[in-house]
Amino acid sequence: MLSAMAMPALAVDITHAHRPPPTGNRYLDWTLSSMQMMHPHDLGDFTPFTDDGAWAAHYLGDPASIYSGLHRRLFSGDGKTAVHRPAFPLSMQTGRMIAWDLGFDKALPGYQVIPDYPSRTRADMQVLIAANVQKADVLPLYYNKAYALVGDQLSTLNAEVAVAAQILHEWVEGSAWSTRKAMGIDEDVLRHYVQAGSLDDLTDYDLTYLADVLRSELSAWRGGRATSEGQREMPTPLRIARVAAAYRTSNDPFYDACNDDGTRNPAKAGNDPEVASPVICFTDATDRAVYRWYRAERARQLAQEPAAFTHFDQVARWIDHFGDIRPLWAGAYRNKALDWSNHAEVVEAQMVATGHPDEADETSFLRLVERANLLICRSSVP
C-alpha cells in the first residue's frame, strides 16, 4: 500500500529536487526576440531558433533517460555574460521556465508538487496520485467525476474531460457573472457535470461544449500563468497527460514503479513510456515522458474491441465527443501529429499564433508554422 506519510528520500540533488520556476512568459519573450532576428530573405534559415533536440540536449542532464533531471547548468551559472545573443537564455531562471514549459521537469512530492509533503494530501489521495493531479492543477472534484461517469476503461479520455472541466472552472472563476454568457462561458455545463450521477445526466450539448473547450485550449498557447495555488502552470497537453497518469496509478492496486516518496523503483519501473508494461514511474519521469506514455495508452484504449468495454453504450458516447478532438495546428494531419504537441517547433509556432498575435508579421508567422510542419511532415513520412 502506498503511504502518504513517507519522508522524501532524495538526497538534495537539485537537478531533480527543486521547486517550480516562477510564473511569467519569458519563453514567449525569447521566441518573439528570436523571430525578430531571423534572416529576412533566406526562408529556409531559422537561425537563431533552436530545434527541439538541442533544447533537450542543453536542458536535460541525460536526454536519453525519461528519468533525467535538469542539467546542472540551470542551477549553477558560470557568471559569463554574452557579447552576442547566445543560443540559449543566459538566465538560469528563464532556462528553468522554458524547461518546465517544454516538459523537461518532474512531479516529485515535496519539490515540484505538494510542497508540504510528507503532510497528508488535501484530498486524502495517495501521494503518487495526488502528485500528478496537483501538477495538472485539476481539482479532485473534476478528476473524480470523470472516473465516476465512465469508469477506468477509457481513462485517457477521462483525463481530457477532467481537464476541460477544470479549464471551464477557471473561465468561470476568472470572469464576472454578468459577462459570462456574452463571453461564451456556460457555467451551467460545469454545474451539470458536477451534479451528474451518470453519463445520462449530461446532454449532448454539455459534452459537445466541453469538447469545444478542449479544442480551443489545445489550439492556443497558455504558458507561464499561475495555477490555482499560485504555481507555474503547465501547457494543456501535459496537464492531460498528468491526469491520465493519476488514473493509471489509481487503477492499479499493485502499482510499484515508484517508491513511496515518488522516486522510481529501479527494480520495477519501466524505461520505455510507449509500452504498457512495465509501466513507468510517473512522478519521477519528465512531463514529456508522461505525455509519450499518455499518447500510447490512449491509442491502446481506443483500439479495444467494443466487447471489451463493460458499458459500451456509455463509452461510445465518450468516444463520439472526445475521441477526435485536436488542435487547429494539427487539423489536417493524422492523429499521430499530436505526438509532437510539446516539441519546441510546435510550441513556438503556437506562441506566435496565439500568445501575442500582434507581435508577428505575416511572413514570420508563416515561417514558424512551416518550421513546425516540417517537423511533423518529416516524422510522418516512412
Place this chain on the structure above:
Amino acid sequence: MHRSLPAIVAVMLCTMAGDASSASVKVTTVMEDRGGVTARLLASFDVHATAARRWYANLLAGARPGDDQFTLFAGPLLSDHFVSFTYEYLSEGKTAQRVYHARSGKTNPWRNVRGPGRVDTYAAYFPRDIVDVVAWDRLNGHAGLDAEGKVARQVERDIRNGLVTRGGTLRGFASQAPCASCSKSLETLASKRGVAVDVTVLDPSGPVYRRFINLRRQYMASMRAALDGVNVTRPYPHPDGTTYTVNAPRCLAASTK
C-alpha cells in the same frame, strides 16, 4: 487568482422590434477573450474545414495540388465569416439547447477547383451523427449567403417543424460584425418568434480576432503540408517586396484522412 480581462468593448442594442416586447438583438463587441468565444468560433470553423478537407482529399485522389488550385481551395476557409449560435429554449419545462454553425458564402464555393477524383457534394462530407446543426444557404441571391441569415432561417424552420420552441434566446458568436442584411434576418426572427438575440462579435483590431485568423491560417498550412508537403519556398508576401532566397529541402507530403 486569474486575471480579469477588459473583454467587452461595446454593447449595442440594435433594435427593440416587433410584436413581442422582449424581442431584441443585442450586439457585444470584444477585444479579448478568456477562451469561450474562440471555442465557439473554432467549433464552427472546425466542422466546416474538416468536411472541406475530406472533400478535397477525395477530389485530389492522391494527386498533389498546384499552387493556384490550393489557393483557390483555401480562399473561402481563410476569408469567410464564421458564426456559431446556441438557441436556448424550453422543452417540456426544461431548458434545452441546439447549436447552429454557419459560414458566409455559397454552400459549395469550390465549383472551379479541379482534381482527378470523383466526389460527392461538399455537404455530403459532414458527419451524419453530428450533434450541432450546420445551416446552409437555401436561397438564391445575396441574402442567402449571409451566415447569420442561414442560422436565422434554420431556427425559424426548426420552430416551424416543432424541433425547438419559440420564445427562446439565440446567443451567437461571430468572427465579424453582422452586415445590414444579416442583422435584418436576426431582427426578423426576434420579432416574429419572440426570440431574444445576443451576438458577440470580434473587434477586428483586437488580439482575439487576430488569433482566430492565425489559427485558420495554421489549419490551412497543415492541410497543405499534409496534401502537398512542406515547402518553405512558397511565395509569402515580403514587406519590402524584395526577393527571397531559399536554402531548405522540401518535405514530401505526409498523409491525411
